[in-house]
Amino acid sequence: MPLDAVDKGQVANETEEMRRKRETIVANSPPAQPFRLRAELLKQGRSNQIVADTGNMWVNLKVYASGGENGLHNHTDEDHFHLVLSGSACFFGPRGEELNCQQYEGIMLPAGCFYRFHATSSEPLVLLRVGARLPDVTEDTRYNVYGDPLPSDSKENGRVEVIKRDGEFWGAAAR
Secondary structure (H helix, E strand, O other): OHHHHHHHOOOOOOOOHHHHHHHHHHHHHOOOOOOOOOEEEEEEEEEEEEEEEEEEEEEEEEOOOOOOOEEEEEEEEEEEEEEEEEEEEEEOOOOOOOEOOOOOOEEEEOOOOOOEEEOOOOOEEEEEEEEEOOOOOOOOEEEOOOEEEEOOOOOHOOOOOOEEEEEEEEEEOOO
């Protein structure tokens, strides 16, 4: 499709030089990243699927059969949020805060904010997690309340063996 059919912002008195500049800028722009949210449900454990990533911002689809992220931790390199898509969860803060989130509710977590969460529904918890890297941060940093690294896949963070529900999915239809 020609650019003129797509670009409704073209000025009426565009010169040939302006047109070349516009076409060059558009040709050098990064493409969009379409994605679909679809994840296999679990009998046990948790999964994390990256569905889009620009390097500065990323979208993950997370599924928890039960449990959650049980180690109180923070991320010093990013702001992020969790949005409950299915099931429910309780988020906990370091000062006794509790936030119960149902479907389509969530929590925004600025860099350095300590939290943990636990699935509270009998059905699997499905979360949309979107993170945005802070400027000038080059290292992923996830710490417990003692300032020690807390890997997300560690036993201390509630990691257990993943057992899938064969053929049971949440989200978009298979293609």
